[in-house]
Amino acid sequence: MRAVGFKLAALAAALWLGGSSPSLAQPQGPVALVGATIVDGNGGAPIPDGVVLLRGDRIEAVGPRASVRLPRNARVVDVRGKWITPGLIDAHVHFFQSGGLYTRPDGMDLTSAVPYAEDLARSKSRLDETFARYLASGVTTVVDAGGPKWNFEVRSRAAASPRAPRVAVAGPLIATEPTVPQKKLDLGDPPIISAADPGEAAALARALLPAKPDLIKIWGIGSGPEGARRLRDMTAAVVAVAKPAGIRVAVHATDLEQARAAVEGGAEVLVHSVDDAPVDDAFVAALKARGVVYVTTVMVGQGYSGAFTGRPALTVTERRLGAPDIIATLSEIPPAIAAQVKDRMPDATPQILANAKRVHAAGVRVAAGTDAGNVGTLHGPAIHRELELLVAAGLTPSQALTAATRDAAYAYAPKPDIGLVAAGYRADLLVLNADPTRNVSALARFAQVWSRGVSHGAASLIPESPEALVQRQLEAYNAHDLEAFAATYAEDIEIFDLPGAAAGRTGKAALRETYGPLFQRLPQLRCEAAHRVVEGPFVIDQEVCRPTPQARPRRATAIYQVENGRIRRVWFAAAP
Structure with missing residues (x-):
C-alpha cells in the first residue's frame, strides 16, 4: 500500500505542478517597499520607516524614507507595520533525499517496505514542489552539499523557475574510505564515490570540473589518527585541483580531530558541527584565521532520532510547511526496530550547541544549515527549527538571523551578493508580520517573500494541507x-x-x-x-x-x- 501511495502522490504532484519548468518571470520596473522596519542581516541597528528600492533582480537603494529618492515610475508597496529582512539561506541540503523514513537505506535498510528507487523517483518527480516549499518557508537560497550528478540538472531547473530558490551544488561526495552501506544508494548515478588514496581523490575531483560545481565535498569516514591523516592528505589533494578552478572544498567531519585535519588540509567549509568533544582554542583560532565557514546542522540528529524511535517531534511550522506524504512516513518505523534503536542514539545536541556558541563567540563565520533531506529533516521548514536551536545555544535572535543570511551566504559563494538588505545585493527579501530581532519565530510567518525581485505569498506557493x-x-x-x-x-x-x-x-x-x-x-x-x-x-x-x-x-x-x-x-x- 505504501508503494501505491507514493506513486499516486507523485502522479498528483505531476498534475498539480506540470511536467516541465515554468519560464522565469521577470520583475517589471522599479518597486519601492515603503514604511517597514529594515533589519539588514549585517547585525546593524534596524532602520524604522525605511525604504527598499528594487530594480529587477537587484536592490538599488536602502535607507530611511527621507533619504531614498523614488523614481517617478516606481510601483510603491505599502509595508507599514512590517519588518524586512534578507531571504533565508539553508547552507546544507540534499535534493536527492526526500526527508522521509525510507530515504537512507545505508543507515536503516527498510527497502523491503519501500524500495529506495521509489523514494528517489519521488524526489526527482517532486522537485518543483520542493522548490516551492523552500520559498514558502522564506528560504530563497540553498546549498546542496552533495549528491548524484543529476544535482547539476537541479541547479539548472531552479535557475529557470520563478518559484525556486537559488541553488548551489556539489557533485558526488568523495569518501575517504570505501564502505558497503553506501552502495545501497547507487542506482547508476551514485551520490558517494570512494577514493583509495589522495591521487584517486584528485582524479575524482578533476572529473567533476567540467560540470562547474559550486563546491567539491569530501566525506571523512575514517576515525582515529590514521583516519585524520587520510582526510588531511585527501583534502589537500582535492584543494590542489579545485582552487585553481575557483572552486572551494567542503568537508564532512563531525569528530574534532577529523575536523582539525580537514582545516589543515585546506577545507574552506565545514558542513557539520563538531559533535564528539568540546572545540579547543587552537581549532577555533584556525577556523578564524583561515576564514572557514562553520555550518551548524544541529537539528538533523533530532530528525533521525525522532523517526527511528517512532516519536517524531515535528514543530507546528514543520507540519504546516512540510510535505504531508513525507511527514506521514516518519511515524511508520516498525515497533520492533524502534525498540532496538531507542538506546543506541545518543543525543549530541548539547555538545553541538555548546560548540556553535563557542565558535560564534570567537568570531568564526557560523552558517545555519539543516542537512535537509535526511530522515526527519524536512525540505523548507527545517531552517526554522535550526534557528530556534541556535537561539537555545545562546545566540540572540539577530545573531541567528545573521547566521541564516549574511554568513550562510559564504557557504553559497566566496564573494556573495546575497544575504543582506543592501544596495547592489540580490532582491531576495522577506516582509514579516512581527519583529525577528525579538523572536526568530517571526521568520516563519511572513506577508511576502521576494525572490529574484518577484513577490510571492506563502499561500500561492503550496496548497494548504x-x-x-x-x-x-x-x-x-x-x-x-x-x-x-x-x-x-x-x-x-x-x-x-x-x-x-x-x-x-x-x-x-x-x-x-x-x-x-x-x-x-x-x-x-x-x-x-x-x-x-x-x-x-x-x-x-x-x-x-x-x-x-x-x-x-x-x-x-x-x-x-x-x-x-x-x-x-x-x-x-x-x-x-
Missing part, C-alpha cells in the same frame, strides 16, 4: 480573531456533538453567534492540541483548553473533516 488549515483555525481561535477563525470554515459548516452526533450548529452565521460572544466573555481562553492524528482529510485533535492561565484544563476530542480547502464538519467529544 488539512493539518495546516486546522492549525490556522486553532491559532485564530487563540487570537480571538473571529473573522480569521470563521474564514477556515465552509459556508455550510456542520458541527456535531458526540455520542449522539446531532448537528447542533450549522452554517457560518451560527458559528459566529456561538464563538463571538465566547471570545468576548473569556478573553484569556486558550486551547492547544496536545495530540494530533492526521488521516487524509480528517484531523483528530485532543484539545486542552483553559479559560484562564490558572484554571483547571478541560479536555475534548475534535474531529475535523476538510473539503475543498475549508473545514466542512466537526465532531466534538468531551467528558461530562
